[in-house]
Amino acid sequence: MTTLDHPDAIPAGPAGEGGYPPLTVGGAYTIGKLSSSQVMALAAAAPWDSSDPVDAAVAKALRAERPDIPIPDVGPWDVDPASPQRRYSVARTRSFDMGGGETSDLVVLRGELNAVLAKVKTTRETRAVLKRNAAHNNRAGWRPLLVATAPVGPGDQVGEFTLQGFVTIGIGARQGEVLGGPSNWSRVNVWSISLRFQHWLNVAVIFTLSCTGFLIMDPLFRSSAYEGEQTGFVMGWIRFVHFGAAFLWVVIGLTRIVSAFTSRDPHLRWPVFWPLKKKQDVRNLGQVVQHYLFIKHEAPLYLGHNPLQQLAYTGLYALCAVQMGTGFALFGLYHQSNWFWALISTPCHWFGVPLVRLFHSIIMFLIWCFVIGHVYLAVRADSLERHGGISSMINGGVWLRRGAQPVDAPEIG
Numbered sequence: 001m002t003t004l005d006h007p008d009a010i011p012a013g014p015a016g017e018g019g020y021p022p023l024t025v026g027g028a029y030t031i032g033k034l035s036s037s038q039v040m041a042l043a044a045a046a047p048w049d050s051s052d053p054v055d056a057a058v059a060k061a062l063r064a065e066r067p068d069i070p071i072p073d074v075g076p077w078d079v080d081p082a083s084p085q086r087r088y089s090v091a092r093t094r095s096f097d098m099g100g101g102e103t104s105d106l107v108v109l110r111g112e113l114n115a116v117l118a119k120v121k122t123t124r125e126t127r128a129v130l131k132r133n134a135a136h137n138n139r140a141g142w143r144p145l146l147v148a149t150a151p152v153g154p155g156d157q158v159g160e161f162t163l164q165g166f167v168t169i170g171i172g173a174r175q176g177e178v179l180g181g182p183s184n185w186s187r188v189n190v191w192s193i194s195l196r197f198q199h200w201l202n203v204a205v206i207f208t209l210s211c212t213g214f215l216i217m218d219p220l221f222r223s224s225a226y227e228g229e230q231t232g233f234v235m236g237w238i239r240f241v242h243f244g245a246a247f248l249w250v251v252i253g254l255t256r257i258v259s260a261f262t263s264r265d266p267h268l269r270w271p272v273f274w275p276l277k278k279k280q281d282v283r284n285l286g287q288v289v290q291h292y293l294f295i296k297h298e299a300p301l302y303l304g305h306n307p308l309q310q311l312a313y314t315g316l317y318a319l320c321a322v323q324m325g326t327g328f329a330l331f332g333l334y335h336q337s338n339w340f341w342a343l344i345s346t347p348c349h350w351f352g353v354p355l356v357r358l359f360h361s362i363i364m365f366l367i368w369c370f371v372i373g374h375v376y377l378a379v380r381a382d383s384l385e386r387h388g389g390i391s392s393m394i395n396g397g398v399w400l401r402r403g404a405q406p407v408d409a410p411e412i413g
């Protein structure tokens with residue numbers, strides 16, 4: 001037990017006014033027995049007239065999220081602000097609501113991760129969990145403000161400090177708000193014009209091939225409604241469009257292969273097709289999966305594709321190659337006198353035409369499944385991360401918070 005110095009010894013000076021960038025709170029994380037809202041309340045423990053921008057940001061976040069929780073009462077003499085030598089502040093609160101009808105007088109430490117960790121006793125596991133979570137937030141541009149408390153007993157006896165959690169502080173807009181000017185966000189050009197052009201051309205071609213392919217698989221114009229009527233050359237035109245789009249698709253595929261070996265854009269080069277190059281990539285993949293399954297709050301930040309995304313796209317490329325293979329195997333059947341087409345039709349000779357047709361149709365439905373998942377995840381990522389990912393497929397650039405540290409790019413300045 002240590003004794004809290006007499007309040008006279010604690011300088012109360014405000015942290016400075018004006019010139020600060022606007023700060024916001026991303027969220028509160030609990031690691032002790034208190035709820036995340038209580039952690040945020042402790043982080044807001046400051047004199048009511050404090051001009052410290054962190055105090056103001058946390059108080060604002062608490063008022064917005066939990067207006068029912070009062071900002072802890074801290075007298076002007078009960079606070080000792082952080083300094084470059086001691087990177088945490090000390091504040092004393094009285095009668096803090098610990099929940100369950102219990103109140104406690106507390107000394108609250110708020111500050112940098114390592115500075116606060118040096119003052120508390122925790123297990124290695126807790127430290128590891130905390131550091132991992134803090135690192136995730138760091139990469140996304142949020143700085144963790146750690147909160148630890150110690151009970152104040154009779155005669156101002158201060159007990160041991162316990163880690164309670166942290167709140168994340170960011171420069172600029174709060175996650176989910178479209179506030180904050182360009183000074184807080186940085187626009188990074190990621191997608192080259194050729195990739196964007198190919199993307200939308202692929203969309204148009206796959207849409208055309210799907211519509212015409214579906215009509216070849218299940219011809220509308222042979223339904224009972226048209227029985228006995230002349231449908232003319234309609235199916236011929238549908239097949240013509242299918243084949244025309246198919247040849248265009250092959251040309252797009254070939255340009256993608258050429259660019260994989262010749263492009264100066266690293267996002268187009270062939271190594272991107274296999275994202276699991278190190279053990280850390282596999283760990284990041286696991287974290288992204290957990291994030292998508294709503295198990296993990298944060299996922300590693302990538303400027304380009306995250307490993308799960310990239311594996312999905314590489315898988316799609318492979319699926320599309322098989323679709324081209326089965327399609328041309330069927331197309332070649334009309335030209336069996338030519339050795340080239342006879343060779344291309346080998347799958348039909350080996351497995352039989354019905355099986356190849358079945359495969360060709362099943363792959364169409366798999367591509368549709370991909371498209372549904374792809375659109376859902378693109379909208380989800382765009383709305384949660386606010387990086388403008390959907391419009392980046394038109395204008396090429398994404399927005400990232402300054403200070404964010406993507407796995408695959410230098411810190412965003």
Ligand code: HEM
Nearest residue numbers: 209210213214216217246324327328330331357361364367
């Ligand atoms: C290079 C790519 C492609 C080629 C060369 C190709 C070629 C063909 C050919 C020759 C047929 C048989 C036409 C007939 O017998 O009248 C066919 C049918 C079909 N195609 Fe494609 N196709 C390609 C891509 C696609 C794509 C991307 C889709 C859908 C996403 C698709 C969906 C279908 C479907 C559903 C059928 C009907 C299958 C059946 O019941 O026979 N095709 N395609």
